[in-house]
Amino acid sequence: MPTMIRLAIQKSGRLSEDSLNLIRECGISFVASSYKLKTEATNFPLEILYLRDDDIPGYVQDGVADLGIVGQNVLVEAGYPALEIQALGFSKCRLSLAVPRAAAYDSVADLQGMNIATSYPAILGKYLTERGVQANLHTISGSVEIAPSIGLAEAICDIVSSGSTLLGNGLREVETVFRSEAVLIAHENLSAEKRELLEQLLFRMQAVRRARRNKYILLNAPTASLDAVKALLPGIKSPTVTPLAEEGWVSVQSVVNEDDFWHITGQLKAVGAEGILVLPIEKMIS
Numbered sequence: 213m214p215t216m217i218r219l220a221i222q223k224s225g226r227l228s229e230d231s232l233n234l235i236r237e238c239g240i241s242f243v244a245s246s247y248k249l250k251t252e253a254t255n256f257p258l259e260i261l262y263l264r265d266d267d268i269p270g271y272v273q274d275g276v277a278d279l280g281i282v283g284q285n286v287l288v289e290a291g292y293p294a295l296e297i298q299a300l301g302f303s304k305c306r307l308s309l310a311v312p313r314a315a316a317y318d319s320v321a322d323l324q325g326m327n328i329a330t331s332y333p334a335i336l337g338k339y340l341t342e343r344g345v346q347a348n349l350h351t352i353s354g355s356v357e358i359a360p361s362i363g364l365a366e367a368i369c370d371i372v373s374s375g376s377t378l379l380g381n382g383l384r385e386v387e388t389v390f391r392s393e394a395v396l397i398a399h400e401n402l403s404a405e406k407r408e409l410l411e412q413l414l415f416r417m418q419a420v421r422r423a424r425r426n427k428y429i430l431l432n433a434p435t436a437s438l439d440a441v442k443a444l445l446p447g448i449k450s451p452t453v454t455p456l457a458e459e460g461w462v463s464v465q466s467v468v469n470e471d472d473f474w475h476i477t478g479q480l481k482a483v484g485a486e487g488i489l490v491l492p493i494e495k496m497i498s
């Protein structure tokens with residue numbers, strides 16, 4: 213039987229959709245069903261396991277799964293940070309300490325002796341110890357933000373993204389303990405065949421991620437402005453320039469980084485560019 217590589221992803225939750233999208237954008241097809249907890253891809257030797265995210269680091273550490281997609285918060289809390297091989301750029305969030313809105317708070321030293329509710333006792337314990345603070349950590353597995361209002365704790369440490377859960381529960385963020393995003397993790401001793409499959413997957417993931425960070429840009433410019441346009445659009449090697457049917461004009465095609473895009477577009481217009489079109493890129497291979 214040909215070698216298959218086994219990837220564990222979250223069954224349902226904050227990581228699920230982006231994990232499935234990433235696999236699909238890598239050109240891997242499979243039938244996902246909410247009942248089947250294991251599927252095989254039809255066009256790549258990949259088996260997908262759908263699990264609770266907390267279980268994924270342990271399964272990959274033990275080699276039950278070869279690969280996994282999980283938040284760094286869960287990976288570090290489980291004690292296996294060394295399994296990380298690639299940050300994936302989604303599910304970005306932070307683990308923060310928060311106190312009731314009206315509570316006085318100057319510095320982390322104010323947490324000395326307090327009861328703090330969290331689902332991340334290992335990360336929080338290390339953070340407090342490094343700062344010489346001793347607190348009583350109460351480990352709860354969810355709805356942590358409720359703890360102060362029901363008298364369970366005076367502070368909490370939980371995941372924050374927009375901050376609306378804190379706001380809705382009368383809490384204010386006072387310290388960032390840890391920053392997290394989704395990562396690809398791998399078992400440390402993969403066979404040579406599985407390592408080769410991992411390399412192929414990483415190559416595809418990098419092409420997808422580079423494509424997401426860049427846009428394809430097409431524009432018309434007066435030939436007299438070409439040097440100024442070229443200086444703004446370095447492209448992968450250099451921009452493609454073709455003459456237009458109208459004398460004295462050229463069409464320019466290039467790739468721009470999403471972060472620089474609006475800034476560069478303004479400058480292109482200022483040097484005479486017209487008819488600027490911007491298109492998404494599906495894959496980008498260097």
Ligand SMILES: Nc1ncnc2c1ncn2[C@@H]1O[C@H](COP(=O)(O)OP(=O)(O)OP(=O)(O)O)[C@@H](O)[C@H]1O
Pocket residue numbers: 222223224225226227263264265266282283284285286303304305371372373374392393394
């Ligand atoms: N609000 C958020 N914004 C961005 N990322 C988040 C947010 N909340 C959680 N995450 C990230 O997504 C991961 C999964 O979050 P989720 O809330 O789905 O976990 P869960 O409830 O523990 O799921 P499971 O049922 O699989 O145990 C978290 O560990 C974190 O890395």
Ligand SMILES: O=P(O)(O)OC[C@H]1O[C@H](OP(=O)(O)OP(=O)(O)O)[C@H](O)[C@@H]1O
Pocket residue numbers: 226354355357370371372373374375376377378
């Ligand atoms: O800062 P915000 O944007 O409000 O996000 C933070 C909330 O998101 C997560 O919970 P989620 O909604 O995933 O529910 P869960 O507790 O069931 O995991 C996390 O546990 C926080 O409660």
Ligand SMILES: [Mg+2]
Pocket residue numbers: 264265266
């Ligand atoms: Mg979980």
